[in-house]
Amino acid sequence: MPERRRTGKPKVAVFKFASCDGCQLSLLDAEEELLDVASAIDIAYFPEASRRMIRGPYDIGIVEGSITTPHDVERIRDIRKSSAALITIGACATAGGIQALRNWKDIKNYVHIVYASPEYVSTLDRSLPVGSFVHVDYELRGCPINKYQLIEVINAFLNKRKPNVYTHSVCVDCKLKGTTCVMVSRGEPCLGPVTQSGCGAICPSFNRGCYGCFGPMEFPNTAALAAQLKELGETKFDIQLAFRTFNAYADAFRKESEAHEQ
Amino acid sequence: MNLFLVNPKSDFTMDNSFRIDQENLQHLFTTLQKRGYETVGPTLADEAIVYDTIASVEDLPVGWTDEVGPGKYRVANGGGLSSFGYTLSPQSWKRFLYPPTRKLFSAKKNGKSFELTQENDGEKKHAFIGVRPCELSAILIQDRVFSSGEYHDDNYLALRRNAFIVAVNCSQAGDNCFCVSMKTGPAAKDGYDIALTEVVDGDNHYYVAASGTEKGREILTEIGAATASGNEIAEAENVVRRTTAEIGKSLDTRGLPKLLAENLEHARWDDVAKRCLTCGNCTMVCPTCFCSTVEDTTDLSGQTAGRSRRWDSCFTMDFAKVSGGNFRTSAKSRYRQWLTHKLSSWVEQFGISGCVGCGRCITWCPVGIDLTAEVKAIRGTKVKQEKGG
Ligand code: SF4
Ligand code: SF4
Numbered sequence: 001m002p003e004r005r006r007t008g009k010p011k012v013a014v015f016k017f018a019s020c021d022g023c024q025l026s027l028l029d030a031e032e033e034l035l036d037v038a039s040a041i042d043i044a045y046f047p048e049a050s051r052r053m054i055r056g057p058y059d060i061g062i063v064e065g066s067i068t069t070p071h072d073v074e075r076i077r078d079i080r081k082s083s084a085a086l087i088t089i090g091a092c093a094t095a096g097g098i099q100a101l102r103n104w105k106d107i108k109n110y111v112h113i114v115y116a117s118p119e120y121v122s123t124l125d126r127s128l129p130v131g132s133f134v135h136v137d138y139e140l141r142g143c144p145i146n147k148y149q150l151i152e153v154i155n156a157f158l159n160k161r162k163p164n165v166y167t168h169s170v171c172v173d174c175k176l177k178g179t180t181c182v183m184v185s186r187g188e189p190c191l192g193p194v195t196q197s198g199c200g201a202i203c204p205s206f207n208r209g210c211y212g213c214f215g216p217m218e219f220p221n222t223a224a225l226a227a228q229l230k231e232l233g234e235t236k237f238d239i240q241l242a243f244r245t246f247n248a249y250a251d252a253f254r255k256e257s258e259a260h261e262q
Numbered sequence: 263m264n265l266f267l268v269n270p271k272s273d274f275t276m277d278n279s280f281r282i283d284q285e286n287l288q289h290l291f292t293t294l295q296k297r298g299y300e301t302v303g304p305t306l307a308d309e310a311i312v313y314d315t316i317a318s319v320e321d322l323p324v325g326w327t328d329e330v331g332p333g334k335y336r337v338a339n340g341g342g343l344s345s346f347g348y349t350l351s352p353q354s355w356k357r358f359l360y361p362p363t364r365k366l367f368s369a370k371k372n373g374k375s376f377e378l379t380q381e382n383d384g385e386k387k388h389a390f391i392g393v394r395p396c397e398l399s400a401i402l403i404q405d406r407v408f409s410s411g412e413y414h415d416d417n418y419l420a421l422r423r424n425a426f427i428v429a430v431n432c433s434q435a436g437d438n439c440f441c442v443s444m445k446t447g448p449a450a451k452d453g454y455d456i457a458l459t460e461v462v463d464g465d466n467h468y469y470v471a472a473s474g475t476e477k478g479r480e481i482l483t484e485i486g487a488a489t490a491s492g493n494e495i496a497e498a499e500n501v502v503r504r505t506t507a508e509i510g511k512s513l514d515t516r517g518l519p520k521l522l523a524e525n526l527e528h529a530r531w532d533d534v535a536k537r538c539l540t541c542g543n544c545t546m547v548c549p550t551c552f553c554s555t556v557e558d559t560t561d562l563s564g565q566t567a568g569r570s571r572r573w574d575s576c577f578t579m580d581f582a583k584v585s586g587g588n589f590r591t592s593a594k595s596r597y598r599q600w601l602t603h604k605l606s607s608w609v610e611q612f613g614i615s616g617c618v619g620c621g622r623c624i625t626w627c628p629v630g631i632d633l634t635a636e637v638k639a640i641r642g643t644k645v646k647q648e649k650g651g
């Protein structure tokens with residue numbers, strides 16, 4: 001890593017695949033911390049933010065987006081090769097994203113409806129997470145990710161310590177914050193018990209149930225939660241939809257939504 | 263030896279009983295505040311009666327009550343004069359004495375060395391107004407946890423020493439309360455500075471107050487408390503008696519520590535594991551659960567670092583993760599760890615039950631898992647293990 005030796009700072013690259021850009025923008029959105037971050041790392045490749053494009057190898061490759069085309073597959077393999085550490089960010093890169101809703105349909109039908117010349121479209125039959133193709137060193141969940149978590153991971157990397165990022169339920173965060181449980185106190189359907197911490201339990205603190213943006217928690221008992229959602233009056237279809245959103249193709253959520261298919 | 267707390271008896275005697283009204287109660291607030299206490303008590307927030315910093319009697323949930331079931335909690339305004347006519351807030355006083363997150367120390371780089379700064383909030387003084395008898399027992403249990411043995415939690419003990427406790431005996435039993443089984447309620451026995459029993463008799467609204475400490479007695483005098491009449495004391499005793507009779511839930515504690523220890527492979531653990539979300543809510547709301555994790559932070563430049571403590575739970579995967587793996591990977595082993603710690607190994611560890619019968623873990627479990635039902639099922643079909651089995 002000649003570049004690193006020169007600047008003394010780790011070389012970081014940010015790559016995008018099928019995604020909305022929201023996650024990588026959260027890095028730019030970290031206004032207060034941005035200067036500190038920029039002075040601690042060398043952003044060598046970040047097309048969204050800068051015209052500077054320094055070639056790899058990189059110390060950290062940050063990847064947003066899901067893998068949806070044969071070209072993506074080649075590109076992610078190259079990126080893996082040139083990144084000492086690979087971090088995937090967001091629901092697209094870690095679970096296939098909202099676009100994975102197409103995984104339950106025949107992609108050819110979509111292509112024919114949407115594109116005038118479908119023969120030019122080369123696509124995989126499913127939208128898949130990066131981890132389905134290459135080894136991933138660290139996953140940051142969320143739709144979008146929590147910018148503080150991204151900074152925390154970079155910070156931990158720089159200071160050679162364990163990142164304080166948790167895989168437990170959103171419920172733990174509700175309790176730490178002192179938010180009264182909306183499911184128990186209002187009968188509001190909530191995915192928090194099976195969803196991974198990270199957002200700061202935002203929805204329950206606004207009296208809404210959790211939508212599951214951070215995907216399945218470490219040990220998701222989705223069947224037990226689904227049984228309780230039914231008790232609260234949710235229909236089979238409601239439950240199917242609840243599990244089929246941004247993280248629809250994450251294993252636990254996929255299986256639970258399929259169990260409620262009509 | 264009785265491993266559970268002693269059955270509380272009424273503390274009202276002619277020479278230790280006062281009568282105060284709502285106006286005196288307001289004086290109590292201002293007197294405590296004048297003495298430097300942050301007054302914390304019940305107040306309506308959104309759809310719950312929570313414990314928070316409150317300024318005066320105006321903030322109390324007058325006329326409000328709560329109804330609970332397994333996995334269910336609702337507040338309702340039934341009208342009436344009572345300020346303490348509900349059962350329990352979603353979370354306990356643990357939040358104040360043992361905060362969810364707490365900075366332990368920070369470190370600053372100084373050349374080749376570093377400087378440590380210990381974080382200390384020993385000066386903070388809380389006055390808790392409306393501590394339920396079961397909650398008071400829980401505080402006494404945490405006192406033991408944090409002060410027995412070789413290692414003490416000085417932060418807890420500092421906050422605890424500074425706390426002034428106004429207990430309020432229960433005038434209503436919740437459907438998840440089983441304090442009678444655990445011998446912790448519905449009347450406070452000791453550990454309080456002042457204990458109140460609220461009496462609402464038509465338009466006649468007053469509190470019968472007992473002092474538990476010299477300071478409590480001093481403050482009662484200062485706020486103009488009158489001596490309670492025999493009749494008023496009898497009314498207060500009636501309130502407690504009625505509540506005792508109302509308590510429907512029970513836990514058979516006979517030989518409980520042994521029963522659980524001998525049934526670690528009972529089929530019921532698999533059954534509850536199917537229902538349990540391993541979400542951790544039960545441990546977070548439990549007033550005696552004390553498990554935490556310690557984590558390190560740094561600034562980006564690595565010039566300053568910090569160490570803090572954060573509530574953790576035996577239900578999280580990280581909790582039992584050690585070098586080489588996790589020794590409690592199944593939901594079964596984690597639920598079992600929780601329940602057997604509360605009701606069995608806690609006794610070995612601290613000489614007392616880890617459960618005070620508040621029922622919070624039943625109310626706030628999103629799927630309504632009820633520990634009393636789990637114990638009943640195990641007791642119903644217990645297996646006696648072979649020696650060494
Ligand atoms: S509101 Fe949802 S996430 Fe929060 S504690 Fe309740 S069930 Fe869990
Ligand atoms: S185990 Fe449940 S009932 Fe017992 S003290 Fe804890 S929260 Fe209350």
Ligand code: SF4
Binds near residue numbers: 543
């Ligand atoms: S018993 Fe209930 S509250 Fe406790 S972890 Fe299981 S589902 Fe969550």
